[in-house]
Amino acid sequence: MDHIDQNLLRLTHARLGLKKKFYPSQEFKDNHSPLCLSNPFRILPPELWAQVFLHIPNTAPDVVINSTVRDGVWTVTHVCSGWRALALATPWMWTEILVVIKCARTSKLNNSRLARLNLWLERSNHHPLNVHVIEERISQYRQLPLDPADPVIRRFVESSVRWETADLAMSMSLYSWKALAGIAGRLPNLKCWSIHWIQPNYSAVESVLLGNGYPTNLLTLAPKLHSIRSDSGIWLTTARLPFHQLTSLDLINFISSPYPLDVISCNELIQRCPNLEYLKLSCGDMLPGALPLPTITHHRLKSLIVLTEYVRASLDVNLIGAESGLGAFFDSLVLPSLELLSVRFRSQRAWPHQSLAAFLMRINSLSVLSLEAEIFSAQNIASYLQLTPSLQDVFLQIPSVIGQNLLEELQKQEEKNIWPPSIAELYCYEKLKQDIYLASMPFQAAPGMDKILIKRY
Numbered sequence: 244m245d246h247i248d249q250n251l252l253r254l255t256h257a258r259l260g261l262k263k264k265f266y267p268s269q270e271f272k273d274n275h276s277p278l279c280l281s282n283p284f285r286i287l288p289p290e291l292w293a294q295v296f297l298h299i300p301n302t303a304p305d306v307v308i309n310s311t312v313r314d315g316v317w318t319v320t321h322v323c324s325g326w327r328a329l330a331l332a333t334p335w336m337w338t339e340i341l342v343v344i345k346c347a348r349t350s351k352l353n354n355s356r357l358a359r360l361n362l363w364l365e366r367s368n369h370h371p372l373n374v375h376v377i378e379e380r381i382s383q384y385r386q387l388p389l390d391p392a393d394p395v396i397r398r399f400v401e402s403s404v405r406w407e408t409a410d411l412a413m414s415m416s417l418y419s420w421k422a423l424a425g426i427a428g429r430l431p432n433l434k435c436w437s438i439h440w441i442q443p444n445y446s447a448v449e450s451v452l453l454g455n456g457y458p459t460n461l462l463t464l465a466p467k468l469h470s471i472r473s474d475s476g477i478w479l480t481t482a483r484l485p486f487h488q489l490t491s492l493d494l495i496n497f498i499s500s501p502y503p504l505d506v507i508s509c510n511e512l513i514q515r516c517p518n519l520e521y522l523k524l525s526c527g528d529m530l531p532g533a534l535p536l537p538t539i540t541h542h543r544l545k546s547l548i549v550l551t552e553y554v555r556a557s558l559d560v561n562l563i564g565a566e567s568g569l570g571a572f573f574d575s576l577v578l579p580s581l582e583l584l585s586v587r588f589r590s591q592r593a594w595p596h597q598s599l600a601a602f603l604m605r606i607n608s609l610s611v612l613s614l615e616a617e618i619f620s621a622q623n624i625a626s627y628l629q630l631t632p633s634l635q636d637v638f639l640q641i642p643s644v645i646g647q648n649l650l651e652e653l654q655k656q657e658e659k660n661i662w663p664p665s666i667a668e669l670y671c672y673e674k675l676k677q678d679i680y681l682a683s684m685p686f687q688a689a690p691g692m693d694k695i696l697i698k699r700y
Contacts, residue, residue, distance in 0.1 A: 334368035345379035371407035538575035570595030621648035
């Protein structure tokens with residue numbers, strides 16, 4: 244009773260303090276609403292605003308501003324002379340470049356694109372570049388070959404010596420990658436390489452050429468490359484890469500893409516990266532016919548993130564002795580240095596508790612555990628805290644009913660001193676305010692709670 248009274252008193256004081264801050268904040272918000280007559284912007288006469296926008300400097304009148312990738316810097320130069328001077332004096336604002344590779348329609352359009360690219364490169368002032376490349380396809384069934392001699396492509400390839408990160412949305416056509424052949428051996432500063440394959444209608448001949456040529460030979464001389472992200476890992480199996488440099492690998496839809504990775508190929512790929520520390524496996528829609536999850540053995544891996552959308556029952560046939568495909572995955576893990584484990588299990592099947600519990604008992608280095616599932620047991624989650632004394636942060640995304648049961652279970656264990664490590668803080672989040680911290684509420688649930696963060700001593 245004393246413990247409950249102390250918590251109630253603390254919450255009462257916290258509520259009064261928040262209430263005092265709420266009313267001034269609400270008043271400030273109301274006064275700055277666009278509909279409020281006392282809004283500072285409404286005080287200025289409309290004639291003054293008209294003069295401001297009449298004198299906006301127009302840097303490139305024929306260029307259509309694309310706001311997809313941080314194109315706000317163009318907008319900054321068009322507001323007023325003061326903002327324009329600020330943008331021109333800040334080179335790092337121009338280090339994010341979006342380039343659309345396409346066949347030249349007219350010389351005028353091509354000249355406009357080249358002028359914009361040159362202007363952007365000039366204003367970035369030799370700073371490292373973060374480039375985003377999108378290949379524009381004429382249609383799903385027909386694609387004209389890109390011309391490596393195109394002035395925009397040629398100028399873009401010349402800038403590759405300054406690339407720090409490269410994010411490419413390209414097709415699997417050999418003719419598309421030939422246009423970027425010039426970047427091979429010209430990537431001294433490249434650190435992160437990301438490929439998103441555009442859904443193509445390619446032939447088997449093109450796929451064979453892709454496996455033996457581009458883009459597998461573009462990254463042979465990239466001394467700083469440490470991270471690769473791709474939504475199809477099949478090209479990585481034949482790539483000539485500095486695998487010993489890689490510390491981060493992100494495979495998206497690697498078992499449900501048009502060219503999926505089988506278990507053996509995925510395991511071999513991971514083993515070829517001896518210094519790998521971060522691995523993210525996004526399985527996508529695991530429909531019937533999908534391949535099973537890989538087995539992972541790595542002695543330096545520190546962070547593992549697994550995202551599954553649907554786990555079919557027949558996965559058990561491929562991996563005997565497991566509760567599900569995800570259960571077999573946990574049974575096969577050998578990760579003695581793992582510090583962070585994040586699992587999203589979107590399936591109506593039972594959560595593979597026994598396999599995960601057995602895995603947690605095998606490692607002593609895990610400090611962060613993040614779990615998201617629709618079917619959970621409060622007793623299961625409480626047992627994870629007991630099995631892994633090294634856990635410091637446990638982040639859960641579970642249904643509200645299970646969250647209520649979990650808090651009650653934790654309270655029972657705390658009162659009985661079942662597990663030695665005690666909870667330092669427990670944070671609850673409302674369902675409709677997922678990103679707003681509400682309160683520290685030990686062993687008490689909030690209505691509609693669906694996210695829980697447990698911090699331990």
